[in-house]
Amino acid sequence: MERELRRRDFFKVLAAGGASAAAAAGCSDVPEKLIPLLVPPDNIDYVPGNPIDYATTCAECPAGCGMIMRTREGRAIKAEGNPDHPINRGNLCIRGQSSLQTLYNPARIPSAMLREGEEWREAEWDAAEHAAAERLRAVSDPSRIVLMTNRADGTRGQLLDQWLSALGASPKVVLDPLGQHAIKQANRRMFGRPEIPQYRIDRATFLLNFGSDFLETWLSPVRQNRQFAQMHAANDEERTRGRFVHVGPHLSLSGANADDWLPVRPGSETVVALAIARQTVHRNGRRVPPGDRARVEAFLRPFTLARAAEEAGVAEERLQALADEFARAEQSLALGGGTSLAHEAASDAHAAVSLLNFVAGNVGETVQFGAMQQIDSSSPFAEVLDAVRRMRSGEVDVLIVDGANPLYHLPPATGVEEALGRVGTIVSLSSAWDETTHRAHILLPGLTAYERWGDAFPQRGVFALRQPVMAPVFPVKAPEDTLISLGKALGLAGFEDGTAFRDYLMEAWREIQLETGSREPFEEFWRQSLQNGGVFRQVAFSSIVRLRPDALNRPLAQPSLEGNGLLLLPTPSLRHRSGEGSVNPWLQEIPDPLSQVVWDSWADINPETAKAHGISHGDQMVVRSPEGEVTVSAYYHYGVHRDVIAVPLGQGHSGAGRTADGRGVNIVSLLPAKTDADSGDFAFLSTRVTIERGEGRSFVVQLDGSPRQMGRGIIKTITPEQFAKGEKPADGHHAGGGEHPRRIDFYPERGDTPGYYEPYRWGMTIDVDRCTGCSACVAACYAENNVPVVGKERVALGREMSWLRIERFLEGEGDSYKTLMQPMLCQHCENAGCEPVCPVYATYHTPEGLNAQVYNRCVGTRYCANNCVYKVRRFNWFEYEYDSPLHLQLNPDVTVRSKGIMEKCTFCVQRIHRARYSANGQGRDIREGEVTPACVQTCPTSAIAFGNLADPNSAVARRALRGEHDEDKRVRQYEVLAETANKPGITYLRKVMDLIDGHPGEEA
């Protein structure tokens, strides 16, 4: 066949140029291989090319959210929430979305290993297991064997207990620095109920938060995000909205979502809570049971507002107003948690919050006991410290470490380093390298939670199962099975036949079946439970709770935090929790929503304090405590008390793989080994530090560009008064209002052009008032769309690849500043700036309303990115690598882009196609709700909605109000940068927010 010169060949010749042209034009693809299955699996309906979903339970934190893991050709490619699960109802947080990178962590240990001097030698599994059994057998007194783990939920905890007691070893030590024993202890003292109650944030109209980071890591963040949106977000039908006030020395993400902030002196929360309680009884004593009123009043009498204001360092009028508002509220709720309450009198602080809830009549309403929440399987920190003390004094011969990382999580002041050195043999069952694993002698690496069996019982009525979602990535064993087979080798009672953990679990679930009242044959019950991710029963948590007769006998103490210097407040990290998340590249690359910092630590410091020390934003800052010093970047943050510096937990690893190592600092290293006297919880807020300007500037990378909107009205607001009246705010000149002429088009609307928007016009609405900045959508987007991670150095050059980002802007200054956050992604404009400038027609508006980017047409001129006012287009400057086995996560439905290609949000077009295939196969069009982009799917507050704008009855069309006659109804609706006439396909809904200094947000 005679072939003329084609366009593509022409480009090849052009690109190669000169002598090499012929060779370049002649090159063809390397032949690929087609590798068939040997035997298709017959227990599942396996079809290559079609996904198979497995229900399991997330293991990134103890909340026990249900998870659906999507697999393709036997690889897990996407984690989504289980819609049937009562805790998270289909959503996941940023860490849950990143669980895939726990599974595919490049720092995982691929085989059993034995230490020879300083070297590691790969060993046969059986030989290594035999070596471990020998060491265990050689121990003279079995109580000199200690097992330390990070999680002991469900039946796994039962197995550990049985194994250790059969061996005669010490009880298990469960190390989670963010344990919640102080809450349990406080409720024991007040009500005789040592539990974490179920907080019904959704039922409150007024939320008072003492320090807890309930939108980030505290208790059950996905559920709390959802409930918070239900309680707090604008209700457009009834024009109501809840109120949320944050009390504490630091504004983390949760605090940044508050309507008001009371920056109290650290440690004074106890007195503040009691003073508010006093005022509540004074204003509205009916809610206290008559029998208790006298003693409650007597107990609270000394806690006047004046005294509390004095101790907290805030104006009495503000405290008074807050207390009155709390007392008046229809249904209030006080939360207490986070590290700012984790001091040496933590239980007392929590008891004060419990008492406040009691006098406000919240117990039984918004604070429900009897839920039997087991979202904390940790041992009290004091027990961990005791184990370390025993190791240090040479009382431990064998330490079995299973997931716990004491060398990282414990402050050096505990002597943990020396303690590990005194242990004869350390056997590690952890799945990946970390600080502690490097100190072990025998490695029997474990499977991750997504490759093994297990369960979790986060609350009464929720029995969640864990099942392997894929074959093991590495040929290693589940830690439970390793223990069972060690037990068999040692001849432990109950482990003689070496039953696999799966069978052990099934035995336990026979009991659970009885508990759930199911009468099916067990096999059927088991199969259904696996399919559904567990068994979920509706149970009411009604339980009569009374104030204990002796509850008020003891005074509630305040911590003594006296001393010179600033108080150091380590804060749990949204992305890294207390350090587990820093091995996941997505969690490093996605910026912290508040600071917008990536791949690093920083120290939040009040600008006034910093200036007094001659420290500028971004300076290196030396932080010294009696225990040591670290150098960290100073970060100006109005949301931190002037006597405090706050540093996030979770960075500063050494030996956890190249993603985590050497990033930032491990702030725990500055802490003394102190605990809450009453509960044994770790005292995070326990030391004062001195600060000093370090040498030079830090290389801290911050993605916010300008923290101020400069009147651009990117995130618009409406005052609560305007919102209540349904009054449309007037936009300022630069925000698309004022004297701008109404835009005049020379072309007809796309919608009037035949062929467009029939029958679909895909569009989105984003309710800024619902967005809490939790960034789960960002991680979901990375996972779904094969978005590469580029690393700190390239992010610093502005080459991050995120298709979806959380934009954060600040308004106002000092204590009355406000934070605004909103997701920003390709707006799929009707009249996009990017389209007309593309010389090769690689980007265009599809008839269904998507702004398409055709990768194989793109030649990388980057004109489109230059002409996009939303800055959502990303350019591949390099061919980005995936450290093995991270590449196994790639979604085969989405092209992996190569060097020189522009890319951006596609509204998850691959999901639109999947929906179209199945709908058209049934002879119909796509229905409402059949297409859910990854960001929408995971959003715990339902801030993002997606659908067909061409269908006037779709939820998104009703929310966007884009019809001809809707202009007056658009109270909160706006399009970002509408004055640039790009006609975006995404409609935003204004945040309801008070004016700052008399100006609406966008005018600041």
Next chain:
Amino acid sequence: MTGQPKRLFPGGILIPLLAAAMFALSGGAALAQLTDQDVAEIPAGPQPIKFSHKIHATDIQIPCEYCHIYARRSLVSGVPPVQICMGCHQLVGTQLAEVQKLKEYWDKKEPIPWVKIHDVPDFVRYPHFRHVRARNEIFPNGVPCQTCHGPIETMHVVEKFNPDFGLMGWCMECHLTIPGAQERKAATPAGPGSTSLKNAMSPIGHHRPNLTDCLTCHK
């Protein structure tokens, strides 16, 4: 083959064995006489085993989807699992050296590394099942395999029947013949002044996917 496909082998290897027995009894009896000499006349190709589509699809009349079991259900047609080959070849053709090769792979529990002939670029989504199950004026009963793969049932050695296979223009030759496609092309994205959409509905009651839009095929 019409209707909703079911899993072909619920009983593992039993049904293929039955099928093999049936072939052996009927037309397949002729096959028992195939010798290595006959096979030697078949030209050698790039494949690790001299597999002949002609013998299987024409001489013995095995339907395509008997082996390519995923074509009707998935984006990919699927290379037949080795088990499907062995379903027949445990009994049939065991005298042939090429079949012995197959058995060696099977005994070693190794998949056969077939060489890919029909390769569509990675940036293209080609859903086999949407084509095999198409219902429209031109293909009322689905697009036959031969439309893209050529007279594959006559080939001893599979090769592209058209050198343009997998090039966009070649795909579009077909996509532009679907009713409404030309009008769409004229209407979008060229802008105003185009004709209204004709034949936008498919015969089975849904709006036709836009077969000229880039994103329909490019992922």
